[in-house]
Amino acid sequence: MAVMPTPRAVYAEDPARSRGRRFPEAESATRTPFARDRDRIIHATAFRRLKEKTQVFVAHEGDNFRTRLTHSLEVAQIARSLATALGLDADLAETIALAHDLGHPPFGHAGEDELERQMSDFGGFDHNVQTFRVITRLERRYPRFDGLNLTWETLEGVIKHNGPVSDRLNRPSWRAIAAFDSEFDLRLDGWASAEAQVxxxxxxxxxxxxxxxxxxxxxxxxxxxxxxxxxxxxxxxxxxxxxxxxxxxxxxxxxxxxxxxxxxxxxxxxxxxxxxxxxxxxxxxxxxxxxxxxxxxxxxxxxxxxxxxxxxxxxxxxxxVNRTRSQARRILAEMFQLFMAEPDVLPTEWFARSQKRDEDGPAQVVCDYIAGMTDRFAIEEHRKLFHLEVWN
Structure with a gap:
């Protein structure tokens, strides 16, 4: 028996009525705006890095455990199924699902906790904010703008998929969101779309x-x-x-x-x-x-x-798990402190960013560099920085 398609819900987002992008672009001839957002996320460098970022285990502990990439794909599949069954826009739900973990640092929650500790004097760290930084600033692929220039609906869904966030704008770690919102109002005091909630x-x-x-x-x-x-x-x-x-x-x-x-x-x-x-x-x-x-x-x-x-x-x-978390925290703490004390050991591009006098500051640049690392890269980078024998 053929399965009848679910009628479009009256409260579903309509890609034809999207509020657009911060930087206007001509529409795609073959994809809806939300499908185009999805494709931009899939092609992003930060998305590829999820293949060696983990949540509970570390990437080198085994090939059978989920990584952030496989987790994101599972979330996207479930989100698309739910959205389809509810008559929602499945492309938008899938897009937000694929993007939701882009800002997670290496070593899962241990890495997040340590970056929050190291950034406590510099505004703090929040993985949701970091995800937003990735898609609006850190991904550099286009000549006219930094970030991926995603639609209003995708940006809204990424930053407030768990509910209203206007009460967080006074937190130092959320200053990037407050600044963006002042130029491209995301209505942070309300709930996100049903697709984002899915x-x-x-x-x-x-x-x-x-x-x-x-x-x-x-x-x-x-x-x-x-x-x-x-x-x-x-x-x-x-x-x-x-x-x-x-x-x-x-x-x-x-x-x-x-x-x-x-x-x-x-x-x-x-x-x-x-x-x-x-x-x-x-x-x-x-x-x-x-x-x-x-x-x-x-x-x-x-x-x-x-x-x-x-x-x-x-x-x-x-x-x-506690042992692994302990090791992970020490690796990130030692790298963060070294990069802050000796920024000239950062790769050339990142060193240049750390010397700019802008709203980020050196600590945020160091944090961005570390947050973008995979588990495996963080372990190898730490070895190169603290163990001379790896250069022999």
Whole structure:
């Protein structure tokens, strides 16, 4: 039986009515503005670097664990599926999903924590702001402007996919956002589009599921220990009942696949309920709500909170992970302090940037350089800076 396409939702973004780009450009003859944004992100240098950036593990610890790149692709796939089922613009949802991790530094949350510590006297560090810096300034590919010159809707979705952010503009780390917003108003006091909200919740779905998968593969906890965990436990028990003679690794993958399906189904039902209850009829209605339009049901949110508690205890705070985090923090701290004390050891282009008298300052340039590194490059750069024998 053929699957009937979902009618376009009345609150879906329309690419033909985009608010445009900061620097006007002729429209593409073959792509919508949102599809063009997606392609610009995929071709960006920062996107390629995601292949050796990680969240929990470090890139050299194994080839089977997710990287920021594979995670972003999984988020984009889930976001596109959700958007299609809800009658939203799938290109915009996919674009925001692909862009959401571009500002993450090497070594996952450990790297983010250390850059926040090193930048505490210079305005701080926020990976969402760094993502925005990447797409509006740091990517240099075009003769007429820095950044990727993405549409208003993509920029809005990237910076506020988790909700309004106007209360953060007084933070030093957000000065780049405040400056950009003063020239290209992103309406930071309201919710983002439904497509952006879909990208945000697709991120939650993806990382909760792949952390379960990666945690078992890494030996941080056993498959059997998941049987007592809400959501994944009942699904895994049912899989084992239906496929008792199947290899445990296949049982794990089937349980994760079915958990993704359960979470997606919950989001679709809850979002449709909220849209009906709130009588959402336009794109502006979505932005003006006092709550998110896209979300999990209360029961699903409670189950996910308990799953995250299990992962926090058994995975994110595992002693093996803690050791890696400790090493990662030291690597970034030592490089940051050396570059600040001796900027002439920076690569030529970055040294030149550090000497400019502009709004960024040397610390921000050093931070940008380090944040753009992959795990592997950061390890090698540290070795070259602190261990002479690598030059022999």
């Amino acid at each position: 990208a945000a919740i697709a991120d939650d779905i993806a990382y909760n599921n792949h952390d379960v998968d990666d945690g078992v593969q890494a030996g941080l906890f056993r498959l059997s220990e998941l049987l007592d965990v809400p959501l994944i436990g009942p699904i895994l028990a049912d899989v084992q009942r239906r496929y008792p003679d199947t290899d445990p690794s296949i049982q794990r993958l089937e349980a994760v696949r079915e958990m993704i399906g359960a979470m997606v189904g919950d989001v679709l039902a809850e979002t449709r309920r909220r849209a009906a209850d709130s009588r959402v009829a336009t794109v502006e209605d979505v932005r003006n709500l006092d709550h998110a339009l896209v979300g999990f049901s209360r029961d699903m949110a409670e189950d996910l909170a308990r799953l995250r508690s299990f992962l926090m205890e058994r995975m994110y705070r595992h002693w093996r």
